[in-house]
Amino acid sequence: MRSLYIKFAVTTITIMIVSGLLAFVFSNSYYQYTLKPQNDEKNTKIALEIASYVNANEDIHLHRYLENVSTIGYQLLLVDASGEETFFGAPFRDTSLPSDTKLTVLGGDVYHGMKQFPQETFVTGFFANELSNTIGVPLETNGQKYALFLRPDIKLLFNEMHILFGWLLALTLIISIVLVLIGAKYLVNPISKLTKATKELSEGNFSLQLDIARKDEIGELATSFTHMARQLAKLDEMKTEFISNITHDIQSPLANLKGYANLLEKEETTAAEKKTYLSIIHSEIERLSRLTKQLLLLASLDRNEGLIEKKRFNVSEQLKEVIHRHQWIINERGMMIRYSLPDVYMSGDPSLLTNVWENLLMNAIKYNQDHGTIDISIQETETTVKVQIQDTGIGLKGHEVDRIFERFYRVDTSRTSAIEGTGLGLSIVSSIVKLHDGAIDIESFIDEGTTIVIQLPKL
Ligand code: ADP
Numbered sequence: 104m105r106s107l108y109i110k111f112a113v114t115t116i117t118i119m120i121v122s123g124l125l126a127f128v129f130s131n132s133y134y135q136y137t138l139k140p141q142n143d144e145k146n147t148k149i150a151l152e153i154a155s156y157v158n159a160n161e162d163i164h165l166h167r168y169l170e171n172v173s174t175i176g177y178q179l180l181l182v183d184a185s186g187e188e189t190f191f192g193a194p195f196r197d198t199s200l201p202s203d204t205k206l207t208v209l210g211g212d213v214y215h216g217m218k219q220f221p222q223e224t225f226v227t228g229f230f231a232n233e234l235s236n237t238i239g240v241p242l243e244t245n246g247q248k249y250a251l252f253l254r255p256d257i258k259l260l261f262n263e264m265h266i267l268f269g270w271l272l273a274l275t276l277i278i279s280i281v282l283v284l285i286g287a288k289y290l291v292n293p294i295s296k297l298t299k300a301t302k303e304l305s306e307g308n309f310s311l312q313l314d315i316a317r318k319d320e321i322g323e324l325a326t327s328f329t330h331m332a333r334q335l336a337k338l339d340e341m342k343t344e345f346i347s348n349i350t351h352d353i354q355s356p357l358a359n360l361k362g363y364a365n366l367l368e369k370e371e372t373t374a375a376e377k378k379t380y381l382s383i384i385h386s387e388i389e390r391l392s393r394l395t396k397q398l399l400l401l402a403s404l405d406r407n408e409g410l411i412e413k414k415r416f417n418v419s420e421q422l423k424e425v426i427h428r429h430q431w432i433i434n435e436r437g438m439m440i441r442y443s444l445p446d447v448y449m450s451g452d453p454s455l456l457t458n459v460w461e462n463l464l465m466n467a468i469k470y471n472q473d474h475g476t477i478d479i480s481i482q483e484t485e486t487t488v489k490v491q492i493q494d495t496g497i498g499l500k501g502h503e504v505d506r507i508f509e510r511f512y513r514v515d516t517s518r519t520s521a522i523e524g525t526g527l528g529l530s531i532v533s534s535i536v537k538l539h540d541g542a543i544d545i546e547s548f549i550d551e552g553t554t555i556v557i558q559l560p561k562l
Contacts (some may be wrong), residue, residue: 111287115281134229135222142229143238149242151213157244165244166191169251171297176260180234180252181218181242193256197233200252204239208250217254230257235550266516268451293321297328309336341510344418348511352394352525388524390416397527398456401510404534411538418488419444420430421453425460426479432468433477442479449488449561455535456559462528463492463555464511469522470553471496484562493554499547507545508533532557 121495157165166189169179173192180198181189182205190198208214214431216237220228226529228236237252258265293315303311309332315325362378372380422444433440467477475495482489497518499507506512511526513519536543541559 106291108287108291111291115283115287119276119279139220139228140218143215146217146238146255147213147240147251150238150251153241153253154251156244161245165249172257176256178232178237178254178256180237182209182250182252184248193232193258195232195234197235199554200234200453205250208239208241208252209248211241212239213241214250214252216252223561232257249267261280290321293317293325297321297325298471300328300332304335307339309333309339334447345510349398350525352511353391356391356394359387360384390525394525394527397525397531400531401527401534404531404538407538411455413450413452414450415450416453417446417448418451419451420492421457422460422479422481422490423459425464428461429464429468436468436471437474438468438471438477439474440479444479444481447481447483447488449483449559451539451559452535456536459532459535459557460490460492462532463557466528467492467494467496467553469524470494470519475552485562487558488561489556489558491554491556493552495552498549498551498553500549503546504545508543 153169157163157168165181169181169189169191173179177191178189178193178195180195181191186202186205204214214237216235216239220231220236222228231253234252237254239250239252242249242251296315300311300313311332313325314321315331317325363384366380367377367384402542422442426442430440464477464479471477471494477495478491478493480491482491491503499514503514507514508529508532509526511525511531513524513526533543536557536559541557544556544558545553547553
């Protein structure tokens with residue numbers, strides 16, 4: 104029994120057979136304890152009525168009368184005092200009956216053969232065409248004593264019904280088996296499709312299509328599966344893009360380094376040129392180092408390496424330190440920085456959160472106008488800390504705002520092309536804030552500036 108289809112079909116058919124057998128056992132007990140005595144009683148009443156009718160009408164011809172009774176659906180045996188037996192109606196299959204029984208009925212007793220018929224015969228006892236399966240009543244007419252044994256002629260009464268019930272049972276069985284086989288296919292088919300799709304997925308085919316349009320649990324599973332395949336496809340695409348971006352971002356400073364190193368080696372290079380080339384080499388090395396540091400941080404954030412070592416610390420203090428570290432560049436660009444940072448304590452990973460503030464402040468400086476302004480403020484509620492960093496810089500368009508947290512995304516305009524960057528800063532910010540169960544809000548207008556609000560839970 105390897106396939107689910109066979110398992111399902113065999114289980115259902117077994118259930119049908121077992122329930123059929125149980126139903127037979129229950130209906131048999133019902134027959135033995137309720138119907139059989141009722142049947143006996145009903146036929147005893149009929150036999151006694153026949154006897155009393157014969158008794159009351161001495162002028163009727165007994166044999167002819169009993170012949171008539173047999174034609175309306177009874178099998179009869181008449182035994183007279185001398186032991187002579189006359190059968191009426193369809194013959195009994197088995198005519199054995201102890202002579203004692205006949206004598207006791209002749210003597211005036213009623214014989215309840217139906218009620219006493221052995222239980223082992225189950226419900227089929229009802230159909231047993233045997234003389235012992237009759238009702239025997241004493242009968243007296245014209246001073247003569249008889250014993251009359253009677254049972255309904257089931258064949259005559261129920262022949263058509265028999266066939267009908269037989270067909271009904273056979274058809275029910277056949278139809279239900281066919282339906283079980285079809286139903287099982289209907290149930291199992293989508294699972295086979297899903298299995299096939301899983302294999303395809305494991306072989307790297309993320310663009311598979313599942314034609315399972317159902318609204319039940321299997322339909323839900325298929326929908327989730329397709330969703331998962333799409334997500335995997337997206338991840339795969341992102342991975343490829345990520346690798347090509349990294350390669351490009353590492354390749355271009357390396358090419359620059361090589362080029363300027365070659366120029367340095369040339370004899371005709373003047374001292375002033377050498378100085379310029381060396382400073383370019385330094386800045387390229389700086390760029391590479393920054394990029395690798397950011398990549399390492401992103402990779403460890405992705406792995407979620409138990410990084411988040413929370414402890415209680417003063418966020419305002421931390422923000423002030425970050426500002427002080429960048430004060431020289433703010434001064435250099437003639438910017439003004441305003442901040443109001445009263446002491447606020449929270450629980451979080453200080454070294455990760457420093458990264459957040461550094462990236463945001465650097466962006467507020469890099470993408471600001473010369474002589475622009477930066478405003479930093481902090482607010483706390485009972486459960487959260489909100490840090491707002493606002494600049495008067497170049498701003499962003501709506502569709503750019505939607506993408507700035509993507510890895511390697513950089514707005515590419517004439518105004519930003521000269522600005523150094525890797526496109527990784529904000530994705531690092533977003534990962535760290537997510538690790539702290541926080542949220543980021545951003546509002547930006549072209550040429551007016553950008554406001555970023557980071558909301559973090561205090562605990
Ligand atoms: P980058 O290293 O390029 O600064 P980020 O991930 O920090 O990378 O930012 C992604 C892009 O979002 C930037 O290239 C820039 O175009 C845009 N951006 C980020 N911060 C600001 C800001 N304060 N004002 C305007 N544009 C911004």
